Amino acid sequence: MAADELRFARKRLESDIGNPCAACSIREMSICAVLDNSELSRMASIARTQSVSPRQTIIDEGEPAELLFNITGGAVKLYKLLPDGRRQITGFLFQGDFLGIALNAEYAYSAEAVSDVTLCRFPRVRFEALLDEFPKLEKQLLEVASNELVQAQDQMLLLGRKTAREKVVSFLLSVSERAIQRGDAPSPISLPMSRSDIADYLGLTTETVSRTFTNLKSSGAIRLLPGNMVELTDSDTLRNLSDGS
Amino acid sequence: MAADELRFARKRLESDIGNPCAACSIREMSICAVLDNSELSRMASIARTQSVSPRQTIIDEGEPAELLFNITGGAVKLYKLLPDGRRQITGFLFQGDFLGIALNAEYAYSAEAVSDVTLCRFPRVRFEALLDEFPKLEKQLLEVASNELVQAQDQMLLLGRKTAREKVVSFLLSVSERAIQRGDAPSPISLPMSRSDIADYLGLTTETVSRTFTNLKSSGAIRLLPGNMVELTDSDTLRNLSDGS
DNA sequence: CGAATGATTGACGAATATCAAGCTGCGTGG
DNA sequence: CCACGCAGCTTGATATTCGTCAATCATTCG
DSSP states (O other), X not given: OHHHHHHHHHHHHHHHHHXXXXXXXXXXXXXXXXXXHHHHHHHHTTOEEEEEOTTOEEEOTTSBOOEEEEEEESOXXXXXXXXXXXXXXXXXXXXXXXXXXSOSSBXXXXXXXXXXXXXXXXXHXXXXXXXXXXXXXXXXXXXXXXXXXXXXXXXXXXXXXOOHHHHHHHHXXXXXXXXXXXXXXXXXXXXXXXXXXXXXXXXXXXHHHHHHHHHHHHTTSEEEETTTEXXXXXXXXXXXXXXXX | OHHHHHHHHHHHHHHHHHOGGGGOTTGGGXXXXXXXXXXXXXXXXXXXXXXXXXXXXXXXXXXXXXXXXXXXXXOEEEEEEOTTSOEEEEEXXXXXXXXXXXXXXXXXXXXXXXXXXXXXXXXXXHHHHHHHHOHHHHHHHHHHHXXXXXXXXXXXXXXXXXXXXXXXXXXXXXXXXXXXXXXXXXXXXXXXXXXXHHHHHHTSOHHHHHHHHHHHHHTTSEEEETTTEEEESOHHHXXXXXXXX
16 A cells, blocks of 8 residues: 555656646746747656745845846735835735746846745746746746836835825735636635735835724724634725826 | 939938838947948838827826837836826836837836937838847847846835935936937036936936935035036045945 | 915814733643 | 743834925926
């Protein structure tokens, strides 16, 4: 029995090493979606999977950018720091997101796991070789970068010109929209990150975020459920609250 | 004489139509730098030059993205609006900059000339065909998008976490750095945009920008010269003022 | 020269930060 | 299994930065 099990495990291992990506559950929502099975196996040959615990650092701003990542599960925050410790979170990544688009010599920001995270790791040099080999992968990366730029511009509008309430509501709606993209329900949404993370993402303090949540709850726009879940009661109203219209 | 001049003009025109890009003065600082002369002439065949006066709109957020541009001269501002008119300027473009990286179906932002602007205009569809034809052009575009993402993240840090003074100083330094990149002196710098444009770029009001300039002038960090020029008196001090270090 | 547009300066107010104190929920160990 | 402790969240009182409103000044352009 034990011998049989061992043989079976070994066989599965071999097939995984051969092409683990083929059966990847988030394949369709990541950059890998543009690759066929044989191309995926080339990609798998340079990839290693990795698990990361909450609060663990994945990349450090300023370090040589030797690794690129694909998030296969969990939530990651990207951030930049000022010398005195002030922090700006520039984005949250979830399953299917690519980490390391700014393929400059050094990472332009740090990344840390918010929850338990699983990811695929690629040596940058070999990944870039793959880009030359598969032009459609490069095209896809340009597409992703393009979308991130659009998001970044939205975030600049939020940070520079929205009120605290508009910021928080915009955040809730954006999380809801990403849930829809993943095929989940638009409400309730899950907020795996802390109030302080939300604050640093929106350019606010934890106190202001907390007060704003309370305020939205009182006005009936949202409901706070156990397990860091938030129900968006009236998304039309919320949409108006998000841009002062 | 007149006939000679005419013939000469016509000849020059023909050569320009043949390959005007080859002699383009900003060729080396734009995406065109990666193309050789024959490739440039393919690019020239889909390009049209255009002049734009100050305050004239170049693209409108939400419109179908049918044209892409290369700025050959002058200054352009990119911005997004909220329904009630609040405005966030997401960037300024100068000679050599590419406009339209977010090649989505619709423009994600508006663009308006700040000064007299000259530019090259490409139909998006034909430009994308060129990307397939010249992989190095696509690679270059990814490179540019990547750099813009880094800049966008810096701007998020500025908007979300810096004080008014730090914002203004960071802005002055970034303009100075771009001048260096263009081969100009780091000081004095030229600020072709209005105080109100600067305010909308930094998430401030014109009054606060004005007061901050006055304040920096009093403390001897800058000098305001005629013609919207600003001299950066002590760039080390300014660098410290830009991030609270 | 005068009108208009943009820049500066001033007085005041409001939104959000800061400082401080409880509260809640969850994991841990007795 | 329950109580304890701790980290994160909420709430309150006050402070501060920056925005708002308003007036003056400067500069350009007809």
